[in-house]
Structure formats: C-alpha cells, structure tokens
Amino acid sequence: MGNLSNGILKADIKSAAKLMRKIEEEDIKAIEELKLLYSHTGHSHVIGITGLPGSGKSSLIDALIENFRNNNKTVGVIAVDPTSPFTGGSILGDRIRMQNHSNDEGVFIKSLPTKGWRGGISKVTSRMITVMDAMGKDIILVETAGVGQTEVEIKKLVHTTIVVLVGGLGDSIQAIKAGILEIADIFVINKADKIDAEELETDIYNLLSMSSYTENNNSRKWLPQICLTESVNRKGIDKLIREISMHENYSKSTGGFAQYFKYKSNNDLKEIIVDYLTNLIFKELENDELYKKLLDDLMDNKNDPYSIAEEILNHFLKFKIKN
Amino acid sequence: MGNLSNGILKADIKSAAKLMRKIEEEDIKAIEELKLLYSHTGHSHVIGITGLPGSGKSSLIDALIENFRNNNKTVGVIAVDPTSPFTGGSILGDRIRMQNHSNDEGVFIKSLPTKGWRGGISKVTSRMITVMDAMGKDIILVETAGVGQTEVEIKKLVHTTIVVLVGGLGDSIQAIKAGILEIADIFVINKADKIDAEELETDIYNLLSMSSYTENNNSRKWLPQICLTESVNRKGIDKLIREISMHENYSKSTGGFAQYFKYKSNNDLKEIIVDYLTNLIFKELENDELYKKLLDDLMDNKNDPYSIAEEILNHFLKFKIKN
Numbered sequence: 268m269g270n271l272s273n274g275i276l277k278a279d280i281k282s283a284a285k286l287m288r289k290i291e292e293e294d295i296k297a298i299e300e301l302k303l304l305y306s307h308t309g310h311s312h313v314i315g316i317t318g319l320p321g322s323g324k325s326s327l328i329d330a331l332i333e334n335f336r337n338n339n340k341t342v343g344v345i346a347v348d349p350t351s352p353f354t355g356g357s358i359l360g361d362r363i364r365m366q367n368h369s370n371d372e373g374v375f376i377k378s379l380p381t382k383g384w385r386g387g388i389s390k391v392t393s394r395m396i397t398v399m400d401a402m403g404k405d406i407i408l409v410e411t412a413g414v415g416q417t418e419v420e421i422k423k424l425v426h427t428t429i430v431v432l433v434g435g436l437g438d439s440i441q442a443i444k445a446g447i448l449e450i451a452d453i454f455v456i457n458k459a460d461k462i463d464a465e466e467l468e469t470d471i472y473n474l475l476s477m478s479s480y481t482e483n484n485n486s487r488k489w490l491p492q493i494c495l496t497e498s499v500n501r502k503g504i505d506k507l508i509r510e511i512s513m514h515e516n517y518s519k520s521t522g523g524f525a526q527y528f529k530y531k532s533n534n535d536l537k538e539i540i541v542d543y544l545t546n547l548i549f550k551e552l553e554n555d556e557l558y559k560k561l562l563d564d565l566m567d568n569k570n571d572p573y574s575i576a577e578e579i580l581n582h583f584l585k586f587k588i589k590n
Numbered sequence: 591m592g593n594l595s596n597g598i599l600k601a602d603i604k605s606a607a608k609l610m611r612k613i614e615e616e617d618i619k620a621i622e623e624l625k626l627l628y629s630h631t632g633h634s635h636v637i638g639i640t641g642l643p644g645s646g647k648s649s650l651i652d653a654l655i656e657n658f659r660n661n662n663k664t665v666g667v668i669a670v671d672p673t674s675p676f677t678g679g680s681i682l683g684d685r686i687r688m689q690n691h692s693n694d695e696g697v698f699i700k701s702l703p704t705k706g707w708r709g710g711i712s713k714v715t716s717r718m719i720t721v722m723d724a725m726g727k728d729i730i731l732v733e734t735a736g737v738g739q740t741e742v743e744i745k746k747l748v749h750t751t752i753v754v755l756v757g758g759l760g761d762s763i764q765a766i767k768a769g770i771l772e773i774a775d776i777f778v779i780n781k782a783d784k785i786d787a788e789e790l791e792t793d794i795y796n797l798l799s800m801s802s803y804t805e806n807n808n809s810r811k812w813l814p815q816i817c818l819t820e821s822v823n824r825k826g827i828d829k830l831i832r833e834i835s836m837h838e839n840y841s842k843s844t845g846g847f848a849q850y851f852k853y854k855s856n857n858d859l860k861e862i863i864v865d866y867l868t869n870l871i872f873k874e875l876e877n878d879e880l881y882k883k884l885l886d887d888l889m890d891n892k893n894d895p896y897s898i899a900e901e902i903l904n905h906f907l908k909f910k911i912k913n
Contacts, residue, residue: 297894305894319643532888536895537872544867545901549860565855571628573621574860580866 272303278341278402280375290394292496298539308400309528311343312515315410315421317450323457324449327431327498328408334372334508335406343399343407345423349386375399381437389420390538393531396424422450423534427514428529429507431455432471434463450483451491453510459495459503468493489517548583557582592782595626601725603698609848610700613717622722625894632721632851634666637839640773641754645812646780650754650821651731657831658729666722667699669733670744671712689810696845698722712743713861716854719747736911745773746857749850750837752830754778754901755794774814782818791816812840871906880905 271289274282287302289297328344335342377395379388392409399407411421422428430451454471456464471493479521491512518524552558558579564570594612597605612620641647651667658665700718702711715732722730733854734744745751753774777794778785794816815833819826841847881902887893 302894302896305896306891307790309891367912427728528891529889532891532895533885535890536898539896539899540871540902543867543899544871545864547903548863548867562856562859565859566852568629568632568851568855572855573625573628573862575835575859576866579863580870 269300269303270302272401275300275304275398275401276307276403280372283398283402286398287395290391290398291379297394301394304397304401305532308397308580309525310354311396311400311404311407312427312511313396313400313409313425313426313527314511315411315428316408316431317421317428318433318455318457320412320430322433323498324410324431327455327457327496328410330496330498330501330504331408331508333501335502336371336373340405341373341403342375343402343404344374344410345392345395345399346376346378346410347392347408347412375402377489388544389424389534392421393424393535393538396531397535424531426518426524427511429453429454429455429511431457432467433458434461434465434467452489452514453507454491454493455507456493456495457498459497460500464495466496489514551583552579595623595724596664596848598623598627598721598724599630599726602747603695605699606698606721606725609716609721613714613721614702624717627720627724627836628855631720632848634719634723634727634730634831635750635834636719636723636730636732636748636850637749637834638732638734638748638753640744640751641756641780643735645754645756646821647754650734650778650780650819653819653824653827654731654831656824657827659694659696662729664696664726665698666725666727666730666732668715668718668722669699669701670715670735680793698727700726713749713865715744716747716858716861719854722857747854749841749847750775750834752778752834754777754780755790756781756786757784757790773786775812776830777814777816778830779816782820783823785816785851812837818851833876854891874906875902 271286275286286297286300289300315326331342332342338344362499377399379391379395396407396409409421409425428450430453432454434456456467456471458464476493494503494507494510496507498504514525518527561570561575561578565572565575594605594609598609608624609620612623639647639651655665655667700722702714702718719730719732732744732748751773753776755777757779779790779794781787798814808809817826817830817833819830821827841850884893884898884901888895888898
C-alpha cells in the first residue's frame with residue numbers, strides 16, 4: 268500500500284499513470300493512495316480552459332505549455348474535451364503539434380473520455396487534479412469543450428477560468444449569453460488575425476459593461492480582461508501569461524485560492540460519501556429477494572420506480588423515509 | 591395529492607408546467623405526482639436531436655414540429671442546450687421564429703438550463719419525459735448541445751438519435767470521431783445548400799463503411815441514413831420524417847422500443863434510490879457533532895476526505911465499509 272503515492276510524491280510519471288488508471292477504473296485501491304496524497308496537495312495553480320470546438324484551444328494550450336516551461340514551471344494537462352487532440356478527437360496535424368512536449372519530463376498530459384463516468388466527470392477530474400498536484404506540478408491546465416454542463420462543473424475545480432472564443436463563428440455570442448460570460452476570469456479571442464476578432468472584442472466589452480462586474484465599485488473585484496492571441500504564431504501569449512499570473516495573485520490576496528481548496532475538499536468528501544453509500548446498497552440489493560420481485564414488477568410496469576425505491580429503503584434502513 | 595397528475599393526464603398545460611417546476615426545484619411533492627403518472631407512460635416516441643452550436647438544430651426542430659403537427663401528432667420539446675433559442679441562449683431572430691408554435695395547444699416546449707442540477711441533467715430530463723409522455727404527446731423531441739457528456743447521457747433516454755451536422759465547420763468530423771458517430775441513428779446534414787455539404791456526406795459514408803455497422807450482416811441491423819436538409823427553406827424534411835418513422839418501426843419490431851422503457855424505469859429507480867440515500871445521510875449529518883469536528887479537520891487539511899468519509903459511514907451505518 269502506498270507504493271504509487273511514494274512515486275507520485277517524487278513526480279514519477281509511471282506511478283502517476285498507474286494511479287490514474289485505477290481512478291478511471293473506479294478501483295477501490297485508488298482511494299487508499301489518494302488518502303496518502305491528499306495532505307501534500309493544494310499548491311498547484313489550476314487553470315480551466317474552455318471554448319467551442321474550432322476555437323483553437325489545443326494550440327493555445329500548446330503555446331501556454333511552451334511559455335510555462337521556458338519559465339521552469341512544471342505543467343500538468345487534463346483534457347476532458349472529446350474534440351481535443353489530447354483525447355484522440357483531433358486530426359493528425361494537431362496530434363503531431365502536441366508531440367512537441369512528449370519528451371519533456373516536466374509536462375504530464377492526461378486525457379479523459381467524456382463518457383461512461385458513473386459519478387460524473389467532475390469526480391474523476393478532481394481526483395486527477397489531486398494526483399498532479401501531489402506530483403508537484405506548478406500549473407495544471409484543465410481543458411473542457413465549452414458547451415453545456417461540463418465546463419460549469421469544472422469551473423468549481425479550478426482557480427482561474429479562461430474562455431477561448433474566435434471571431435466569425437457567429438455563435439460565440441450565443442455561447443457567451445448562455446452562461447460562459449459568468450464563468451470567465453480571462454477572455455481569449457484566438458485567431459485574432461481573423462477580420463471579425465475586433466467585432467467580437469467590442470461585443471464582449473459591451474456584455475461585460477452591462478453585467479454585474481461593473482455594478483460593484485469594490486476595487487478588490489476582478490474585472491475579466493480580454494486577450495487577443497494568435498496561438499499558432501505565438502502572438503499575444505506573453506500578455507495572456509501576465510493576465511494569468513495577475514489572476515493568481517488576485518486569487519491569493521483575496522483568499523480565493525485557499526477557499527478553492529476547502530471547496531474542493533468538501534466536494535470530494537460529499538462525492539465519496541455518496542459513492543460509498545451507493546456501492547453499499549446496490550451490493551446488498553444484488554442478492555435480495557424482495558428487490559428481485561420489485562424489479563420484476565417494475566419491468567412489467569406494475570409499479571413505479573419511486574414507490575419501489577421507498578419500499579426498498581424502508582426494507583433496508585428500517586425506518587421510514589420522511590417526506 | 592394528485593391534482594396535477596389528473597390535469598396532466600388530460601394534457602393540461604398549466605398542470606404540466608407546475609409539476610415541471612416542482613421537478614426542477616427538487617420538490618419532494620413532485621415524486622408523489624410522478625408515481626401516479628408512471629403507469630400511464632411508455633407510449634411517446636422520444637427523439638434526441640444533437641449537434642454543435644451553429645448546426646441549425648433549432649430551425650430543424652421548428653420544421654419537424656410543423657410537419658408532425660400537419661399530421662395531427664402532438665409534440666413535446668425538451669431543450670437542454672444552452673445555445674438553443676428555447677433556453678434563452680439565442681439571438682432574437684431565432685426566438686421569433688420559434689413563436690410560430692406558441693399559440694398551438696398541441697405543442698409543449700420546456701427548456702432546461704444546463705447547470706445547477708445536483709443530480710445531473712439526465713435525471714431531470716428523464717422526469718420531464720415522463721410528464722410529457724403522461725400528457726399523451728405522440729412525439730417528444732430532446733435537444734442537446736452535442737459536445738461532451740450531456741448528449742451521450744441523453745442518448746440513453748431516447749429511442750431515436752438524430753445527429754445534426756453542417757458542412758464547412760471543419761470540426762464536424764472531429765466531433766464525429768469523438769463518439770457522435772456511435773450514437774447516431776440518423777445523420778442530418780443541415781444547410782445542405784452550403785458547398786461543403788457533399789464533402790461532409792462523403793466523409794460520413796466513409797466513416798460508416800469503416801465502422802462496425804457493416805461488419806454485421808444481420809439484415810435486422812439498423813444502418814444510419816444520411817439526410818440532407820435546408821430546414822429554414824423546409825427542404826429535405828419529408829425524407830427525414832420518413833427516416834424517423836422507419837427507425838420507430840424498426841425499434842418497435844426489434845423490441846428496442848419496449849426495452850428502452852425498461853431501461854428508463856431501471857435508471858429512474860437507481861437515481862431515486864441514490865437521491866433518497868444522499869438526502870437522508872446529509873440531513874442526519876447536518877446536526878452531528880462528529881461530522882462537524884471531522885469537517886473542521888478537513889478544512890484545516892488535518893485529514894483527507896476519503897478517511898473522513900469512512901469514519902462518518904462507520905459511525906452512521908454501524909458497520910465497516912468493505913473494500
């Protein structure tokens with residue numbers, strides 16, 4: 268027990284990869300390792316990068332890795348985006364570009380398929396962050412696809428959220444209106460050489476000025492900045508790195524950084540409690556005669572799932588569920 | 591008790607809207623109504639419509655509604671797409687277009703924000719399907735955003751999945767590779783007047799011919815068809831409607847339609863069991879002194895969430911969690 272943790276605390280990539288596999292497989296042994304790692308975490312700066320497919324997140328991440336490495340910072344990447352080259356969703360060109368970093372020991376990339384997680388993507392991502400944090404990564408980049416629920420969930424797991432947009436898609440503003448505006452600490456307008464980039468910049472400024480950001484005159488409040496980049500040509504990356512660093516400092520000085528770790532711990536606790544409970548009851552149910560009978564009733568549409576759930580819980584927990 | 595159900599079984603829109611609100615608010619009273627409705631469900635043809643923002647899902651849904659209504663079929667729409675006009679994520683033009691149906695009693699539209707669901711979007715969507723099914727809707731359309739986890743989860747809740755693509759986005763194929771191919775029963779290439787539509791059609795044909803669809807020579811196996819549409823101009827919709835009908839017949843003749851309902855019931859059962867258990871234990875924990883102490887340890891990083899979870903469960907359930 269704890270062999271993997273020992274390796275991980277020494278930044279050993281093989282040990283980390285092994286534990287990550289156990290986490291993905293929901294192997295109960297992973298929990299024992301995570302227990303040993305937890306007190307060594309809370310140090311990495313966790314950065315979420317979200318945006319629609321086609322916004323160039325992968326080349327932006329590539330440019331960020333390059334810059335962080337030039338400044339001797341170690342980097343972990345967790346890709347939960349099905350269209351990311353990291354997760355195998357991309358065309359060959361992107362994949363080759365990413366191999367820039369494949370021989371660099373200071374970069375660790377983990378891709379997560381976005382389907383098939385019993386407990387939701389956020390649980391697995393949170394555990395992957397714990398592993399990379401324990402490895403001593405200075406920076407952890409979490410890439411998400413930027414439509415729907417995933418990136419709002421992931422937002423809770425990161426210190427700094429970067430929303431990547433491109434001009435000309437037309438739908439960017441729709442996506443912003445749909446809630447991405449609320450989660451952004453930094454906006455990146457990528458492919459800034461496109462003619463529509465400036466128009467998009469104006470749109471975001473207008474949206475920001477209408478939003479709650481300006482309602483509060485508290486000078487401590489973070490106002491999201493807009494960075495124009497051409498990540499493929501490495502343009503605008505220095506300014507973005509400065510913005511990221513400023514947000515980190517802001518987050519540390521206002522207590523947000525520490526608060527985040529408490530939030531994450533609390534969330535991890537709740538998820539593992541629900542996990543344990545769920546495993547426990549369904550294991551017990553497997554061989555239970557009453558459950559089999561009730562399940563038959565359900566399959567024959569003789570009874571509804573809600574009534575059956577109450578019967579089962581009364582049967583097992585020996586007390587009435589209170590409404 | 592059961593007032594809303596009575597209304598819903600008579601297709602009353604106000605009763606349905608009220609129950610849906612209770613479902614969204616996780617009001618426990620919703621469960622009592624759902625119990626009464628459940629045995630009246632399993633009749634609607636549930637159709638998932640997924641695709642990237644900008645693929646024109648909303649105008650396609652608009653055209654489908656029009657067609658179904660012309661054939662005297664009643665329609666429910668559940669939109670879980672943050673960029674959908676139904677969920678308020680769209681520009682004004684789309685919103686006006688949708689108002690075509692706002693005075694039609696045979697159409698019921700429910701939009702779901704994609705964030706803030708404690709139990710995940712699939713639980714809420716499943717319950718909304720139950721309500722619309724009990725209302726007697728012939729067709730239920732479920733719109734999702736088509737990147738990441740949501741639409742894979744939603745796939746399990748529908749009989750027929752339509753994947754909407756457009757030429758020229760370049761990223762469509764990436765999205766297909768990323769798993770959308772596996773979930774499609776019907777492909778729609780929308781905005782087929784765009785020059786790249788035929789290229790995309792060829793790409794999909796090639797991908798399909800490489801996939802497992804053709805490996806099985808069983809004549810009962812469904813081969814996904816590709817429909818070219820211009821939904822704004824109502825072109826190609828008739829063919830799409832025929833495909834949908836063919837898939838419904840296929841699904842009914844092969845038992846998939848009935849199997850789906852059993853799967854849904856089983857899923858609903860598991861979700862409500864986990865819900866009840868979770869509510870139960872966190873309610874108990876709220877006032878528990880040991881929990882408060884352990885939570886303080888967690889916040890001070892003196893103990894890890896996994897060890898704390900075990901302590902709590904041992905304390906409450908009075909027996910050891912087995913690894």
